Amino acid sequence: MVGLQKGPGLGAKKGSVAAPSKTGSTQNMSANIKVVVRVRPLNMKEMQSYNRIVVDVVDDKMLVFDPKEETRPLFYQGVQQPNKNFLKRANKELKFVFDDVCGQEASNQDVFETTTKEIISSLMEGYNCSVFAYGATGAGKTFTMIGTQENPGITYLTMEHLFYTIYSFKKDRDFDIGVSYIEVYNENVYDLLKPSSTPLQLREDSKNGVMVAGLSLHSIKTARELLNVLEDGNKNRTQHPTDANAESSRSHAVFQVYVKMRYKISSQLRMVKLSMIDLAGSERASASGCKGDRFKEGANINKSLLSLGNCINKLADGSNYIPYRDSKLTRLLKDSLGGNCKTVMIANVSPSNITYEDTYNTLKYAARANKIQLSIKKNIVDGDIRASQYVKINEELKKKIKELEAKLSLSSLKTVKESDGVKEKCKLIDLY
Structure with a gap:
C-alpha cells in the first residue's frame, strides 16, 4: 500500500511517498482480514422489473444466498398437480457467515459502527489500518465509501472520528497529519489532488515497499480541511455512465491519511497510515452495455480485479508465492492484503436475481478473504521507552x-x- 516515507508538511523528503519505516517495531500480532457484507436496497430498475430476492439476511453474522422459494401446491379437482417449474435448476441455499452482515435497512452510520470506528483505536496504538469496498458495478461501493451530503459515507465518518480521537489525545501526544489521494485508471496511477495527464510510476524496494514516485502529500490541521481535500479529489475521479450504473466509477481510488504522533513524556515516535479504498466494480460487458473506450475501461477493471481475486485465493491457501505484480492495483494493495496492516473488507452486493452471478462471485471472494492471516506490527520508529x-x-x-x-x-x-x-x-x- 502506498504509505509515508516523509513528505511535505511532515518533515519529509519531497517527491515520493512510501510505507512507514518499521525500524524499532517490537510488537507483532496475527489477525484475519475482517469481512463485512453489505446488502443494498433494491434500486428503481430492479423494483420495476420482475425479480427475485436471492440474498436472505438471517442475522448480523449470517446470510443465505439463493434461498429456497416457497412454492404453493397446485390442485385440480382435488388432485395435486406436478410442479411446472420441475425443469428449473435447484436453489443453491448457500449459508455464508461473516464478521458482520448489514442488511438493506442499514445506514452508512450503521456500517461505520461495525467497520471503521473500532480500527481508529488500533491506529492510535501504532498499527497501519486499511478499509476497502469490493463488489460489482452498481452494488453500492461508492455510496458506502463516499455517500452523499445528506448521508455521508464511511470515509467522511471515519475522518471525523479520527480527528475527534486525536483531539482526545492532545494532552499526551503531538500530531502531524498528511493525506494523499490517487486513482488507478486503465492500469495507470494518477494523483487526484494534483491532476496531470502524466501517470505516476510505482517503485519498490525492500526497505520502504511500494512507493508512488512524485505523489503529492498535503498537510492537514483540521477535519474540515481533510474533508475539503477529499471532496476536491472526488471531483477529479474518472466516472462515466454505463447501462449498469449511471455514475459508474471507472477507476480504483485510494485515499490515505498519514499520522505522525510523538509521545510528550517518552518522546516515542509512531508513524502510521489509514487507507480508504473504493474499488471500481467488476462488470459484464453485456450488463454494462460498454463499447469503445468504456469497453477498454471495463476490461482493465476486470483484469485488475481478477488479479486481486487470484491474490486473495493464494493468500487464503497459504501459498508462498503471491502474484502481486500482476496489476498496479494488487501492487498498491500488497500491504493491506498480506502485509503489516489491519484490514477491513466491505463486500457490497445487490439482493436481486438480476445480478445473480456477480453477487455469488462477490460472496465467494469475501469468504476466501476472511481466511487470510495477517502479521501486524506496531510502527514504532525510535524504540519503546516506557514512562518508568x-x-x-x-x-x-x-x-x-x-x-x-x-x-x-x-x-x-x-x-x-x-x-x-x-x-x-x-x-x-x-x-x-
Whole structure:
C-alpha cells in the first residue's frame, strides 16, 4: 500500500511517498482480514422489473444466498398437480457467515459502527489500518465509501472520528497529519489532488515497499480541511455512465491519511497510515452495455480485479508465492492484503436475481478473504521507552549532575585555597 516515507508538511523528503519505516517495531500480532457484507436496497430498475430476492439476511453474522422459494401446491379437482417449474435448476441455499452482515435497512452510520470506528483505536496504538469496498458495478461501493451530503459515507465518518480521537489525545501526544489521494485508471496511477495527464510510476524496494514516485502529500490541521481535500479529489475521479450504473466509477481510488504522533513524556515516535479504498466494480460487458473506450475501461477493471481475486485465493491457501505484480492495483494493495496492516473488507452486493452471478462471485471472494492471516506490527520508529524507564533515566541523570556539581565545588575550593597560598607567598617576598 502506498504509505509515508516523509513528505511535505511532515518533515519529509519531497517527491515520493512510501510505507512507514518499521525500524524499532517490537510488537507483532496475527489477525484475519475482517469481512463485512453489505446488502443494498433494491434500486428503481430492479423494483420495476420482475425479480427475485436471492440474498436472505438471517442475522448480523449470517446470510443465505439463493434461498429456497416457497412454492404453493397446485390442485385440480382435488388432485395435486406436478410442479411446472420441475425443469428449473435447484436453489443453491448457500449459508455464508461473516464478521458482520448489514442488511438493506442499514445506514452508512450503521456500517461505520461495525467497520471503521473500532480500527481508529488500533491506529492510535501504532498499527497501519486499511478499509476497502469490493463488489460489482452498481452494488453500492461508492455510496458506502463516499455517500452523499445528506448521508455521508464511511470515509467522511471515519475522518471525523479520527480527528475527534486525536483531539482526545492532545494532552499526551503531538500530531502531524498528511493525506494523499490517487486513482488507478486503465492500469495507470494518477494523483487526484494534483491532476496531470502524466501517470505516476510505482517503485519498490525492500526497505520502504511500494512507493508512488512524485505523489503529492498535503498537510492537514483540521477535519474540515481533510474533508475539503477529499471532496476536491472526488471531483477529479474518472466516472462515466454505463447501462449498469449511471455514475459508474471507472477507476480504483485510494485515499490515505498519514499520522505522525510523538509521545510528550517518552518522546516515542509512531508513524502510521489509514487507507480508504473504493474499488471500481467488476462488470459484464453485456450488463454494462460498454463499447469503445468504456469497453477498454471495463476490461482493465476486470483484469485488475481478477488479479486481486487470484491474490486473495493464494493468500487464503497459504501459498508462498503471491502474484502481486500482476496489476498496479494488487501492487498498491500488497500491504493491506498480506502485509503489516489491519484490514477491513466491505463486500457490497445487490439482493436481486438480476445480478445473480456477480453477487455469488462477490460472496465467494469475501469468504476466501476472511481466511487470510495477517502479521501486524506496531510502527514504532525510535524504540519503546516506557514512562518508568524514562523516570529511571531521569533520576540517573540527576544523580550524575549532583556528582559533577560536587566535583566542580571541590575543584573551585581547591583553586581558591591555592590562590590564597600564592597571595601569602607574595606578601612574604614583599617583606624581604
